[in-house]
Amino acid sequence: MGTQGDNAMIEVPAGRVTLSDRRTERSWTVDVGPYGLSAVPVTQELYERVTGERPSTARGDRLPVEGVSWQDAVRFCNALSLREGLSPAYRDAQDAPEWDRTADGYRLPTEAEWEHACRSGTTEARYGPLDEIAWHRGNSGERLHEAGERRPNAWGLHDMLGNVWEWCWDLYDSEVYGSYRVLRGGGWFDEHWSCRASVRRRSHPTLRIDDVGFRLARTLPG
DSSP states (O other): OOOSGGGOEEEEOOEEEEEEETTTTEEEEEEEOOEEEESSOOBHHHHHHHHSOOOOSSOOTTSBOOSOOHHHHHHHHHHHHHHTTOOOSEESTTTSOEEOTTOOSEEOOOHHHHHHHHHTTOOSSSSSOHHHHOOOTTTSOSSOOOTTOSOOOTTSOOOSSSSSEEEEEEESOHHHHTTOEEEESOOTTSOGGGOSTTOEEEEOTTOOOTTEEOOOEEEOOO
């Protein structure tokens, strides 16, 4: 589905995933329908092609874009959707985005969709030996690497762990952290224990930092 190149989409099957939070010692189960998810994080080349901007600290066409906020990611999704003749997923993307769940355009994955896709049918903390699937502090040379260099998971998704943390749509905990959004996956500067399918991180939707990027999702028709 979708277009070729850096935003080529993998069809992820429906399923059920149990999420957990170490801080609150809470767990919850979510059923997810089928959806599309990009095989790699959004690259700098794609981001510049759509926005005319290249905000990242490290430079390289195939490097994941970083230094982008959650708000930047939402605006990018709408811009790419319009560019490809799709219905934008977000209303009022400049200020207080609302997700139009009927839209066929690009969007951020939900936290449950992200973890379901990362696990790719497994129940382990990782979908393979860490050094084979992820760039982390122990093997990255403390720098960003090109998207898609590490071995993908069983569903063909690369860099779900390591390289850059990825923004998700969800609020982390609105009662305690207000507008903070969920980050998943671990990054190139993180110790190995942060690069696990279940690890949750949070940050303000305006944060821009050099180990945070994002990945595209789409709702499938029907």
